Amino acid sequence: MSYNLASKPQDERQAQEDDKARLFEFWQQHLEKAKVDAGRIWAEKDKRKAKWKDWAHEQIDGLNPPEYQSLVKRELERMG
Template sequence: MSFNLANRSLAERATLEDEKSRLFELWQANLGKAKADASRLIGEKAKRKGKWSEWVRSELDGMTPPEYANMVRAEVNRLMAAAR
């Protein structure tokens, strides 16, 4: 989604910038852990066989905060794409 920040009030722009900073800090602080969790999930693929996707969804649903779960999901998707 694209929008012009100049059309937003100063308070709205500040809120958006605060959220962007919060997400960047979360990403920066948790990237290594997210990669390790994704590797752990991928490592279970051979063991769990046909039930693996369901198990991964369950594991991701249990991760908090949701932004962290999205980081792990993206890393799992990246690793799966690289394996093809």
């Protein structure tokens, strides 16, 4: 099934566009900080060895809001 935004009611389309704009603005404002946090977490990889992955998940879970957690996760994936 294809997803056609034009088939949605105007208010639903507008809500989706508003959400995309909000997320884009959030991304612009927080990307550099997310890179710093991801770098801090990545820097512990050699030190923590096998326990790093669990530790990294704990660090990410402690971040707020969820959109910021996603930014940090993506930056960590890029580092790996």
